[in-house]
Amino acid sequence: MGRWMVLATIIHEFAHHNGAPITGGDTSAEEAVYHCGLGTSDEYYGGEDDPSTPYDPSVGG
Incomplete structure (x- = not known):
């Protein structure tokens, strides 16, 4: 998971x-991680964190 978290952080910072x-309150940098395929649609649209992905819907905003 460590390498995926590093990738998610780089994508976030590039945003x-x-x-x-x-x-x-803008969450577009956090959303970039989802839009790059590092999170699930349930996390993005439902707000429920999946610990197997580096995207965390509770971060930001």
Whole structure:
């Protein structure tokens, strides 16, 4: 899981580098991890964390 968390962090930070706000309740940097295939649709749309993925819907915002 460690390597996937590193990848998720890099994707998240690239999203900030490309304009995703750091503050203000915007979750686009967190959503980038899901949109890159590192989370499930249940996590993204339902808000329920799946510990087998690096995406965590409770992070951000």
